[in-house]
Amino acid sequence: MIELNNVSKSFTLHNQGSAVIPVMENASLSVKPGECVGLTGASGAGKSTLMRVIYGNYLAASGSVVVGGVDVAKAAPREILALRRETLGYVSQFLRVVPRVPSLDVVAEPLLAVGTPEEQARDKAASLLAQLNIPERLWGLSPTTFSGGEQQRVNIARGFAHHYPALLLDEPTASLDAQNRATVLGLIEGAKARGAAIIGIFHDEAARAQVCDRFVDVSGFSPKAAA
Amino acid sequence: MTPLLQVKNVAKMYGARIGCTDVNFDLYPGEVMGIVGESGSGKSTLLNSLAGHLPPDRGEVIFDTRTEGPVDTVTMSEPERRMLSRTDWAFVHQHARDGLRMPVSAGGNIGERLMAVGDRHYGSIRERAADWLGRVEISESRIDDRPSAFSGGMQQRLQIARNLVTGPRLVFMDEPTGGLDVSVQARLLDLLRGLVREMGLSAIIVTHDLAVVRLLADRLMVMKDGHVVETGLTDQVLDDPQHAYTQLLVSSVLQV
Amino acid sequence: MNDYNFAYLDEQTKRMIRRAILKGLAVPGYQVPFASREMPMPYGWGTGGVQVSAAALTPDDTLKVIDQGADDTTNAVSIRKFFEKTAGVETTEETEKASVIQTRHRIPEAELTEDQILVYQVPIPEPLRFLEPRETETRKMHALQEYGLMHVKLYEDISQHGAIATAYAYPVKVEGRYVMDPSPIPKFDNPKMEMAAIQLFGAGREQRIYAVPPYTQVVPLDFEDYPFEAGKADHACDLCGAEDSYLDEVILDDAGNRMFVCSDTDYCRSRREAGHSGRLGEEAA
Numbered sequence: 001m002i003e004l005n006n007v008s009k010s011f012t013l014h015n016q017g018s019a020v021i022p023v024m025e026n027a028s029l030s031v032k033p034g035e036c037v038g039l040t041g042a043s044g045a046g047k048s049t050l051m052r053v054i055y056g057n058y059l060a061a062s063g064s065v066v067v068g069g070v071d072v073a074k075a076a077p078r079e080i081l082a083l084r085r086e087t088l089g090y091v092s093q094f095l096r097v098v099p100r101v102p103s104l105d106v107v108a109e110p111l112l113a114v115g116t117p118e119e120q121a122r123d124k125a126a127s128l129l130a131q132l133n134i135p136e137r138l139w140g141l142s143p144t145t146f147s148g149g150e151q152q153r154v155n156i157a158r159g160f161a162h163h164y165p166a167l168l169l170d171e172p173t174a175s176l177d178a179q180n181r182a183t184v185l186g187l188i189e190g191a192k193a194r195g196a197a198i199i200g201i202f203h204d205e206a207a208r209a210q211v212c213d214r215f216v217d218v219s220g221f222s223p224k225a226a227a
Numbered sequence: 228m229t230p231l232l233q234v235k236n237v238a239k240m241y242g243a244r245i246g247c248t249d250v251n252f253d254l255y256p257g258e259v260m261g262i263v264g265e266s267g268s269g270k271s272t273l274l275n276s277l278a279g280h281l282p283p284d285r286g287e288v289i290f291d292t293r294t295e296g297p298v299d300t301v302t303m304s305e306p307e308r309r310m311l312s313r314t315d316w317a318f319v320h321q322h323a324r325d326g327l328r329m330p331v332s333a334g335g336n337i338g339e340r341l342m343a344v345g346d347r348h349y350g351s352i353r354e355r356a357a358d359w360l361g362r363v364e365i366s367e368s369r370i371d372d373r374p375s376a377f378s379g380g381m382q383q384r385l386q387i388a389r390n391l392v393t394g395p396r397l398v399f400m401d402e403p404t405g406g407l408d409v410s411v412q413a414r415l416l417d418l419l420r421g422l423v424r425e426m427g428l429s430a431i432i433v434t435h436d437l438a439v440v441r442l443l444a445d446r447l448m449v450m451k452d453g454h455v456v457e458t459g460l461t462d463q464v465l466d467d468p469q470h471a472y473t474q475l476l477v478s479s480v481l482q483v
Numbered sequence: 484m485n486d487y488n489f490a491y492l493d494e495q496t497k498r499m500i501r502r503a504i505l506k507g508l509a510v511p512g513y514q515v516p517f518a519s520r521e522m523p524m525p526y527g528w529g530t531g532g533v534q535v536s537a538a539a540l541t542p543d544d545t546l547k548v549i550d551q552g553a554d555d556t557t558n559a560v561s562i563r564k565f566f567e568k569t570a571g572v573e574t575t576e577e578t579e580k581a582s583v584i585q586t587r588h589r590i591p592e593a594e595l596t597e598d599q600i601l602v603y604q605v606p607i608p609e610p611l612r613f614l615e616p617r618e619t620e621t622r623k624m625h626a627l628q629e630y631g632l633m634h635v636k637l638y639e640d641i642s643q644h645g646a647i648a649t650a651y652a653y654p655v656k657v658e659g660r661y662v663m664d665p666s667p668i669p670k671f672d673n674p675k676m677e678m679a680a681i682q683l684f685g686a687g688r689e690q691r692i693y694a695v696p697p698y699t700q701v702v703p704l705d706f707e708d709y710p711f712e713a714g715k716a717d718h719a720c721d722l723c724g725a726e727d728s729y730l731d732e733v734i735l736d737d738a739g740n741r742m743f744v745c746s747d748t749d750y751c752r753s754r755r756e757a758g759h760s761g762r763l764g765e766e767a768a
Binding site: 305306309313328330331332334335338339340342343344347348349350352353370371 | 634
Binding site: 011113 | 255258413414416417420424441442445446458459460462463466467469470471474475478
């Protein structure tokens with residue numbers, strides 16, 4: 001489902017003497033449907049960078065990043081957008097939304113984008129928010145006003161609303177209490193069970209052990225010069 | 228799929244000075260493209276050249292018309308182009324005053340495009356005007372008020388209603404949120420996003436506000452001195468800019 | 484004898500105006516620019532109509548001049564005298580006897596014939612002007628038949644007054660092509676514009692001439708659900724008893740008494756001479 005081949009990534013800082021900072025080299029990785037791979041490595045080793053490269057948020061310098069048959073490293077914007085709409089979900093650490101939009105709509109949006117009827121999308125969104133213990137009185141409010149933990153749960157609900165065949169999870173259980181953490185892990189296991197290929201970053205070792213089938217240490221992708 | 232708009236080698240010169248040059252892109256149905264750059268970068272010149280307000284000196288602007296398929300709008304006759312701009316195209320000006328008829332009531336402003344394409348039933352025109360006021364969150368009771376009695380944000384929403392009432396497929400927007408205070412901006416952005424999704428609109432949005440394009444645009448085109456320096460997926464261009472100018476632009480945004 | 488060239492204007496000027504008239508007749512409703520001359524009367528007093536009349540008159544013509552239907556107002560009298568002096572043509576107050584009728588803001592009640600020319604004085608010839616101030620743009624709108632804006636004006640009328648409140652200068656479409664300002668005639672007169680006589684329109688200050696040839700289709704603009712209605716005061720003429728003529732309201736005293744009389748003085752007079760009489764007919768006569 002997700003295939004990385006010899007991916008490298010560097011940043012060129014044109015405004016700081018054109019310094020070139022290589023951050024990743026020869027990254028290769030393969031995730032099958034129904035499999036969950038945990039990324040490990042110290043902070044700054046490039047776990048989030050790798051995820052962003054897979055999501056198309058960062059532009060790979062070389063190599064191929066094939067998700068569901070589309071090479072994200074070379075695809076046109078609209079192909080990547082279609083991929084993100086249909087196939088590839090991403091739960092980042094930060095929620096980015098239009099101010100003023102009610103949480104319920106934020107969660108329902110990915111479903112509406114793939115053409116789910118409005119009522120059905122809202123029902124699904126409501127059940128996810130309920131599952132993640134967001135009090136119903138908050139559903140009509142914009143998540144921009146929520147606490148960090150609440151925002152994170154809205155973000156997760158949004159990420160799991162549509163059944164993406166491929167999922168990227170960046171610290172989905174961070175800053176959650178035990179009960180919500182269990183709910184999220186349940187959602188992840190559910191996604192695996194229906195065949196989603198998942199790549200996750202989990203600092204929480206118990207969570208990692210519970211859902212991940214194997215681990216990849218991204219330190220192995222560090223550029224040799226820096227290593 | 229046929230692109231809704233194909234832009235090929237478009238250039239506009241002001242004498243020896245470059246307005247914009249070597250612009251190429253395809254816009255597909257439902258896509259929203261942002262054009263960013265500082266003042267004088269040629270983004271407004273480009274928008275006006277695409278929308279038929281300025282004749283480009285070179286290049287083709289091919290629109291996929293409903294009846295005849297892809298046609299170059301630069302060489303089509305003026306009546307055809309003007310008809311297009313009243314039906315399938317819409318243009319939202321930065322200043323609502325430029326896009327509204329200030330001495331005409333809100334209802335008349337919205338109804339004008341309907342009447343321009345031959346609607347001659349007062350009752351149905353008024354009904355659709357009222358419906359659109361609701362969609363842009365203006366109370367129906369204001370239908371007979373003139374836009375001069377509206378706030379800036381309401382005027383801008385009225386301008387949008389006036390433009391979208393004929394169900395256009397391509398909307399050109401020139402700094403649609405410029406000059407509005409931030410709370411009003413947010414509301415307008417939300418409205419635009421909803422309309423774009425509901426109506427399956429394609430849009431080209433010129434702005435210098437990177438936050439606006441992040442929320443509205445699927446794709447981004449960065450311009451400097453009349454040239455396109457970088458294009459790509461909006462979040463990729465903003466989070467991982469490749470060109471020196473884009474890096475400067477992105478790093479110059481003040482953090483709130 | 485007098486020292487004026489026939490009908491005041493020099494021959495070259497009259498030829499220039501005739502060319503404009505012919506072009507106007509060839510393209511019904513289209514506003515033809517012409518080099519309007521200074522006339523010995525102020526703008527707003529019919530300088531455009533006078534120039535068109537001067538170009539149309541021949542020594543054999545009989546001229547009638549009306550102002551709001553009346554032959555005896557200052558404007559009508561002074562223009563009539565102007566042509567008596569400068570052209571030496573016969574003048575009349577009787578509609579049937581006139582071959583050229585210059586009018587300000589009315590069409591005579593009596594049906595006009597193929598032998599007659601009706602010359603309108605026009606203040607603002609551009610019907611789109613009030614909504615679109617740019618001449619370049621209005622010309623383009625005419626050229627491309629972009630007339631949606633005219634309906635915006637009617638829409639505004641209905642939304643403000645519940646009905647199309649435009650009572651005079653009611654816009655018309657000529658022969659399915661050009662939208663035209665019929666000059667400030669009451670909309671009561673609009674249906675009469677499909678007539679046997681030639682209609683010429685002159686705007687002196689705005690330097691435009693336009694025309695409607697005989698038997699040309701002239702259709703008032705309207706909405707399907709608010710159709711055009713040629714309205715008039717719901718009375719009969721108090722002098723001649725006519726129920727089909729356009730009426731002026733005259734206040735008689737401070738007690739609120741008033742009367743309605745035909746605005747077409749010649750029509751009213753000829754009816755009374757034929758023995759018709761209205762509510763106040765006897766005492767006023």
